[in-house]
Amino acid sequence: MCNIKQLPVIYKIAACILMLMVSSAIFAPIIAPYDPNQVLPDETLQSCSGAHLLGTDALGRDVFSRILYGARVSISFAVAAALCTMILGVTLGMISGYFGGIIDTIIQLLVNIFQGLPGMSMMIAIAGVMGPSTISLLFAVTLTSWAGFSRIVRGEVLKIREENYIEGVRSLGASDFYILVHYILPNIFNSLIILFTVRIGTIVLSIASLSFLGLGMQPPEADWGAMINDAKIYFRSYPNLLLAPGLCILALCASINLIGDALRDLFSIEQDRNKQYL
Amino acid sequence: MRNYYLYKTALRLLITLSIMVSLAGCSGNTEQPNDPDQEIVLAAARDLTPGDKDPYYTSSILQVWEPLVGIGEDGRPAPKLAKAWEHSPDYTEWIFELAEGIKFHDGTPFNAAAVVKNFERYRNITPRVSPFYLFDINKIYPNLKKVEEREGNKVKLTFSQPFSTLIYSMTNFGSPMFSPYCFDSRTGDFTAVASGTGPFKIIAHVTKQYTLLERNDEYYGVRAKAKRIRIKNIPNAETRYSALKAGEIMGVLDIGSLTPALTSELVKDNRFAVAIGKSTITHYLFCNGEKAPFNDPRMIRAVSLMINREILVKNFFHGYAIPTGNFLNGASPFSKEIKPRRNVEEAKELANAVLKGQKVNITFLLPQYGIDRYPYKEITEFIQAELKELGLNASIVIMDWAAVQDARATGNYDIIIGTQGLPNFEPAIVFKNYMKRTGSANMQYRLGYSNDEAEQLLDQLDATLEIADRAKIYDRLQDISAESPPCIPLFADMNLAVHSQKIQNYEPLLYGITLDKIEWVKR
């Protein structure tokens, strides 16, 4: 275990960027100079200036404000989706690992099936069939990525279950649920946090792709992927429209990845490659 | 020294990569040709040659096949493979005189027997879906009883009921003619590459990739200028733009060829030009008149008065559209100019009278095709902001066309933005569809339109055969539609033929471009 102060400076920069993005997402209504959806017909497609820090889009909406609100949409959705994924994955993983037997076999079969399907393809199919909406997106993301979580959780639970103290606790009459919540969950907490962080980054990217395909967030929601999609036509003359949201996605994902690395160092978790990238 | 191995590997990799890139660079570049017969590459958003299952095999704009009846420059039906026609006084018997000495690409002569074979096919493929037009002989030739060969290269069609507007119905996709040897008349599927009579023939086709056309040197009319034309399929509008810029394609064609924004962006570069032509398409807002707030016609008028069409055209169509207040598209010879009115005060008053100061949430449907072909996303978001001032909080829902149909069927919407084209220049069908109580569009969009005078005029139209009389009725119908609109006309579209300056005579037609006239600019 090493402490935060000793972490390389790049992790600190990443943390700062992430903090900045999260706080600008939270305080977007205060910081943003304009309503992100306010249409100013006389101020369309302006370049960067004092009045519009990052210029305006084809509708005359302030790009800077939309970026701020876009952070709100992207981050809050990614966190929500990652939470759903984690809850489903952890529950199934714990049940499967702890109880074993036929339940385990069935859940493992499910895991194999879901890992046997390419994630993004399924997301496109689900969002496409159900029609684009936040709910179908959430459903698509959760359904396609819980398997990774549950596999890891199950592995950890299997390891911990064999420990002597769990036997001891059980002999004292603790219920299975109590053991799962009080002994097993805290033990896998660190790996879960890391997995969760990295997952948020992946989800931000997937959502951006779906939005780009028109299967993600719906207008006028200022989602970064959708902003890139809108910019496709105009970016040659107004590169700010393409670069601003693209670089934001890049910065967000890069800092989330770095934070994931930092947490891994911090918790001194053995770099298990299977964990990292599933 | 210890780095030696890895540096060497890295260096090799770098060299290989750069060779690959430069090789690619050579093949990707096309220089200005000196040879006038060099292949011209164009691009379209969809595969214009759907192939053997399709009723037409390939789109009419590739000029491979020709219809019996075409469309003239004035927009009226014009002789094509049928050089003349006459009908019995009760409109049940029609006799078509065919043009002489014409051969299909495969050498088969075009004659009455071939026409009869084609009609046999029409009957067997009915109904057949297509990306262009559904082919249903019962709709194009309702109550057709018999098709017979007649002396002197003539064909006779006999109907059990009178059908006065047959000629309008038969234009273009209504009467495609193919060599009897390229299809199986029993299944209607093509058994070989379609051979028509047009100025071009298909010499190669790869699904979803390209169609390669070659000039038909035995064409009976004016021969095409270009020796070979390759029509690539590039579904993505931005990619078509990039391909134009990169010099890979010389022009774009078919609907949604290049959005107005991209067009105006492109012509900033003087290597490119755009030719503008009339379009039969008008953009409308369709309001659900079966429920509040649009069950009150005042609300529809308020929206129409509120929308700033000038700004919409200027900002999003980049000037490539005409603001209009007329329900009837300007391409029709019967159309007159009705300027759109904008009056924010009046609009707010009207809205206030309906809503009584309350805010209402409404659903604004945006069909996906509108995003692909037109700047609908920006336009709806703009209108969304304007509607807010009227007290209407619109939430935009992007839907594919099938979903829009579902929503229409369930009445689960308030406004749809969309297009309506003129099927032909006889506007009776459009008026009937929208302004009759039982009109199909009136029902489908749940417009709830009901106007006694219009109803009466439209009934009258059926009995009116003289063009001048019909014109009067159309005139009056336009006035009615301006006073109490069935739907809100926004602007009339324009056909844009965007092309590189390396080729010339690239002009838009009402449907397609002047494919047979384009050629390289001579050096």
Next chain:
Amino acid sequence: MNDILFYLVKKLLMIIPVLLGITIAAFILGIISPSDPAAVLLNMDGVSTPSAQEIANKRHEMGLDRPLIVQYLSWLLQILHGDLGISYITQRPIWDELMLRLPVTISLASCTLLLVIVTAIPLGVFMAYKNNSRSDFVLRTAALIFTSVPAFWLAILFMWIFSEELHLLPTSGYGTLAHLIMPSVALGAGTIGILMRLQRAALLEVLEQHFILTAKAKGMPFPMIIWKHGLLNSLIPVITLLGNYFGAIISGSAVIESIFSLPGLGSYVLEAIRGRDYPAIQGYVIFTGLVFVLFNLLVDISYLLLNPKIRLGGK
């Protein structure tokens, strides 16, 4: 020899439930769709509005009024005969449509995978070799950027720079290797980043092993040690995850294919989604799942060849 056979048979048996699961997933997709396939099919031309009776008849004709399990089983039986149904849009067998597009996606994916392997693995090895040096830092940053950049954004930038401005590469289409360069790079960037980091980490881990010390004690130069002992051992964990990268590539290909106008499975499914061509979407899920599963099987086999411990059944 028997062990290998046993291992292969075991792997083959294990993919059967997965394949079944994929068909179930595809079948469920059809159920969760908000609209009635019968109505969609009848309404394909967009003109006619079918009546309730017509829809009911069609439902009966399509067997949609039977219990779900019966529907599934008969559908599964059809699939086993290679019949994925008829496309609503084109009226052609979905199987034929997919087979038409499969080569495009497969060639794009394999081109990308090849690119990923030939760039990321050497770079990862180089990074581990130059651990903590300046070039390592630069490459690590690059890898981080690659992993975090949205592929479609990269694709747009590439097309702008290399096609429109520099006229180096073709914007779109399919046919020559040149057509696949930009799509492959854009599609593979994320995976390259991940694989670089992974290869570096794996090799660093191997370099801490005792046998590397043994090799050093033999007096062999360090690059030779990496080549002979480090690389192969570090490749084992990397290769087990090769299937995951392939999955990521197949998945990502939808966006890239649509941008570069490649007529592959990805653009086909997007087209199908627009047209609500449910059998086509189901067919896509089954096809990509199948490709993915088969690829993973290949990976397992290559893993077998690489790792003598499994090959010779030691434990």
Next chain:
Amino acid sequence: MDNNIYLQDVTISFTTKAGTVHAVNHVDLNVNSGEITGMIGETGSGKSVLGMSVLRLLAANSLISGSIIYKNSDLLQLAEKELNQIRGKVISFIPQNPDAAFDPTMKIGKQIIEGFLYHDKKSKAAGISHGIGQLQNYSFHEPQKTFNSYPFQLSGGMRQRALCAMGTVLSPKWIIADEPTKGLDAIIRQQVSQVFLELKKTANSSILLITHDLRLAQKICDTVIVLYAGTVLEQGPAGKLFDEPLHPYTCGLIDAQPHRKLLPLSGMPPSLINLPAGCKFHLRCSCRKDICCLKEPALLEVNGQWVRCWKYA
């Protein structure tokens, strides 16, 4: 010029997240050629580190100062390329832990002759026959089969012997063997010790045997060095050292053996991050004096043995 290895003021430290680990502190040693020198001490006494430092096999986070002289050249100053000519060929190192010391993906034989092929630039066929011969020398019953086996297919004892075979494949002048008997049963231990004695006799190799197995050291070593917390506490001829240990630590080590008093040393070795002042052993020493806590004693010669203790000052 002799073939001895001279260690002069060798200090080794490791930088870790927890702090700097002082593994070896100011060691001055002459390791004589032609004999077996044993280096004994507890785990963490720095004996393995010292052994590895001779061929500079330590991890990248290590810091070595001082000099290790062999045949007039300082091994610590040699260029990597020159050092590689010594590694394996002149001085070979037999690592500990035979389970991990072989590359699991390469056949034993290939690994054994790898160094041979690299240094002697012989043909592959020559290498193979040499390797099989080598395995025969180490009493493998089926050398051909072993040669083509993977490490995981051999037993622990076989692997240890194979490791020795690998270390001696180039008939080096010097062999540094790190815990060659760790985890082996009595019979194989016997075999291995036999091997070393034979090596000394037949190949005339000098051996530095790093072990915590005192009985092995007693049996085969000519000279024994006792290491504690990275410092030499005692050094002398094996027989004498075991019969009359001088340093309290050496006494303790000998008494702790099962066949002796089985009297474990009290306390734990000191933290190598915060080394105690004075004598490194004073915290656990039963005959501690005041001065032991303050000043470190020098290495003194007592009756032909060298000892670092205030008792003899």
